[in-house]
Amino acid sequence: MARFKKDQKRELAPMGTGSMADIVFMFLFFFMVISNMRETNVKVNLAMPAASEIQKLEKKSLVATVYIGIPKNENENTLPPGKVSVQLNDQTVKQENFVKDVRDFIAVEKESRNEEDKQKLTFSIKADKEIQMRYINLIKAELRTNNALKINYATLRKSHD
Amino acid sequence: MSSRKLPAFNTAQMADISFLLLTFFMMTSAINVQQGIPRRLPPPSDGKTIVDINQRNIFQVIVNFNDDVLANGEVIPLNQLTPRAKEFLENPLNNPHLPEKDVRLIENMGEYPISKGVLSLQNDQSTSYNMYVQVQNELQRAVNELRDKVSLQYFGRKYELLDTTLQKAVQKAVPMNISEAPPSNYGKEE
Numbered sequence: 001m002a003r004f005k006k007d008q009k010r011e012l013a014p015m016g017t018g019s020m021a022d023i024v025f026m027f028l029f030f031f032m033v034i035s036n037m038r039e040t041n042v043k044v045n046l047a048m049p050a051a052s053e054i055q056k057l058e059k060k061s062l063v064a065t066v067y068i069g070i071p072k073n074e075n076e077n078t079l080p081p082g083k084v085s086v087q088l089n090d091q092t093v094k095q096e097n098f099v100k101d102v103r104d105f106i107a108v109e110k111e112s113r114n115e116e117d118k119q120k121l122t123f124s125i126k127a128d129k130e131i132q133m134r135y136i137n138l139i140k141a142e143l144r145t146n147n148a149l150k151i152n153y154a155t156l157r158k159s160h161d
Numbered sequence: 162m163s164s165r166k167l168p169a170f171n172t173a174q175m176a177d178i179s180f181l182l183l184t185f186f187m188m189t190s191a192i193n194v195q196q197g198i199p200r201r202l203p204p205p206s207d208g209k210t211i212v213d214i215n216q217r218n219i220f221q222v223i224v225n226f227n228d229d230v231l232a233n234g235e236v237i238p239l240n241q242l243t244p245r246a247k248e249f250l251e252n253p254l255n256n257p258h259l260p261e262k263d264v265r266l267i268e269n270m271g272e273y274p275i276s277k278g279v280l281s282l283q284n285d286q287s288t289s290y291n292m293y294v295q296v297q298n299e300l301q302r303a304v305n306e307l308r309d310k311v312s313l314q315y316f317g318r319k320y321e322l323l324d325t326t327l328q329k330a331v332q333k334a335v336p337m338n339i340s341e342a343p344p345s346n347y348g349k350e351e
Binding site: 018020024027031032051052054063080122124130131132134136137140143145147148149151152153154155157160 | 172175176178180183186187190195196197198199200201203285287289290291297348
């Protein structure tokens with residue numbers, strides 16, 4: 001059976017790289033499905049508090065986020081006395097424009113949704129756990145006067161203690 | 162026609178391109194899901210509606226500038242808040258100092274004595290946000306545990322495993338009434 005005799009001189013066959021692309025594409029689709037694009041550039045540092053009785057927000061498109069935290073950059077606008085910044089969209093808010101900016105932010109977020117989704121629009125407050133309630137209260141008061149009543153305190157997950 | 166085969170398409174660079182795309186997506190995306198404690202703010206007030214609530218129906222929780230928790234005027238550790246709130250909302254012995262109950266007909270459940278208790282929450286401007294969230298969390302936990310209890314009793318399953326219609330019924334039976342008072346301002350600005 002000469003046909004089956006081993007060829008002593010043969011080298012290892014080159015590894016097929018054709019399927020590599022398929023595998024990587026699979027990864028790619030996996031990531032595209034499970035992730036949501038980072039739309040805003042967060043300009044504040046924040047460590048969210050942790051809580052156990054939390055719910056997931058159903059749809060990313062029905063959430064508008066307000067960031068409150070310690071500015072990453074010295075040039076950011078802060079609220080007095082100058083340690084905490086409030087960020088709406090891509091900008092930190094100036095103290096003198098605070099009321100107007102929050103009102104515009106709410107109006108724009110509501111305007112960009114259709115009638116049905118306006119009711120479900122949630123304003124998520126992502127704030128640092130060390131800051132004082134006065135900033136949260138300011139935002140809450142503005143949300144309330146502008147009739148944006150569905151809110152959410154963004155937290156991390158922890159188990160019961 | 163020539164019988165020559167077409168040269169094989171070289172797919173080695175395909176992997177490079179897709180790796181590039183993969184890295185791009187991994188860098189621009191955020192995997193963390195949005196989660197948190199949902200709340201509803203009261204509608205903007207016109208300054209006229211003053212709701213008169215009987216004193217026995219109020220469970221007052223105050224978080225002061227020092228992050229101490231006061232329940233009905235008494236300083237308690239945070240982990241005592243859930244049992245206190247549960248006892249208040251449930252009022253198992255129909256204690257006259259704890260909230261009244263209102264027997265109502267609830268769909269799928271029949272007549273159920275709904276507690277009229279309101280959790281009143283007041284914080285100071287200098288309270289830390291973390292403490293505020295912890296207190297909200299404990300109050301939510303009290304309500305969730307009561308809902309679980311009612312749901313086990315009536316439907317034999319935990320609240321989160323029920324259908325939406327039954328969940329609505331349990332929500333009616335154990336309402337989440339949190340009322341937030343305007344914050345006090347004793348601490349210093351930071």
